[in-house]
Amino acid sequence: MIVVSVLFVCMGNICRSPMAEGAFRARAKAIGLLEKSHGIFVDSAGTTHYHAGQSPDPRAIALTSRLGFSIKNQRARQALASDFETFDYILAMDRDNLHYLEGIAPEQHRHKLSLMLSHAPQVRLDEVPDPYYGGDEGFERCFRLIDQAAQAVLDKILAKHFPDHGRNVP
Known part of the structure; x- marks a missing residue:
């Protein structure tokens, strides 16, 4: 089976991209496509090295835990x-x-790049706002945007790479 790999990138890799990785991972797992030998491989990274080796922000960990999956x-x-x-x-x-x-x-690889929210035309923003300096409500808003885009990206990948795969995505 085809292996498709997806990388989510924010600045420090402790808020937005870990939540995007987690949301996307949960959706791919729910439909049986989260495997290294087949299906979809997902990861996240930051554009800076400031937080390298650190866990995601505790607010992101708490939010995703409440939503039923872990990024800790x-x-x-x-x-x-x-x-x-x-x-x-x-x-x-x-x-x-x-x-x-x-x-x-x-x-030769620049075509792989895009803004995450460009995949979710129903979202009227181009950029996922960084919730780092705000409170819990900023993380919740950020996650709602990310989750909509994660679903849209998964739908595009399913259509292009797994057209015969069942679509019982939550």
Whole structure:
């Protein structure tokens, strides 16, 4: 079976991209497509190295736990040029992240880049706002945007790479 790989990228890899990885992972797992030997492989990274090795923000961990999945074992890492060899889709949370990724992307892999919210036309924002300096309500708003886009990205991947796969996505 085909293996499709998806990388979510924000600035520090402790808020937005870990929540995106978790939401997408939960959706892919629910339909039986979260495997390294087949299906979809998912990861997240940051454009900076400041939080490398750290767990996601406690507010993101608490929110995703309340929603029924865990991101507590994820560890922040910095996005690398080599990620463009590994991943089929690289989704940036905002234009600053996208600009950084464009700067490290080998020319032949630039087509893999996009803003995450560009996949969810029903969302009227281009960028996922960074909730780091706000409270719980910012994380909840951020997650709602991410989750809508995660579903849209999964739908596109299913249509392109797994057209015969059942679509009992939650």
